Amino acid sequence: MAYSLDMRQRALELGKEGKSKTEISKMLGVSRTSILRWSKRASRGELGATYPKERGGFRVDDEKLKAYVAQNPDAYQAEIAEAIGAKENTVCRALKRLKISRKKRHRSTENEMKKNETLI
CATH class of the missing domain: 1.10.10 (Arc Repressor Mutant, subunit A)
Incomplete structure (x- = not known):
């Protein structure tokens, strides 16, 4: 307060x-x-309140982010952040907000075995 x-x-x-x-x-x-x-x-000499804060919230240009992710689908968040001039956490929240999944899920061994059995 x-x-x-x-x-x-x-x-x-x-x-x-x-x-x-x-x-x-x-x-x-x-x-x-x-x-x-x-x-x-x-x-x-700084007794006065410094409110409201001088900086605004960190914003990401959604179109720029979507375009970069489309061109570089395997880029790490750190690389994306550096490319668009933002921080990693900001990029993470923006990707979540835009519902862009960055998880790379590998198929489990069991699924691969089932897939191979049907081919034989």
């Missing part, structure tokens, strides 16, 4: 007045760790 800038500034002002961090945390209902973190950020 992000606390308002006013709350953060008030906590730091109380600290400058001589109150202990434990007293401030009880007065304002925030954890002592939050107050410690705020004081460190204030010393760096």
Whole structure:
């Protein structure tokens, strides 16, 4: 949960007045760790909240992904990710969302034996 800038500034002002961090945390209902973190950020000049995050979610161009998989059906996820400029986990989720299976299933020995028996 992000606390308002006013709350953060008030906590730091109380600290400058001589109150202990434990007293401030009880007065304002925030954890002592939050107050410690705020004081460190204030010393760096970064007290303001950095929300919302500046980066968006990782997106994959679905058409580009489908085209690459069609051209390179045996490519590993790492190779696909490098080719389309994404991370492996992002590619994995995109493939799952698009219902493109990447599993290569080998026939079991038993199935091969049954197949061969019918030919003989």
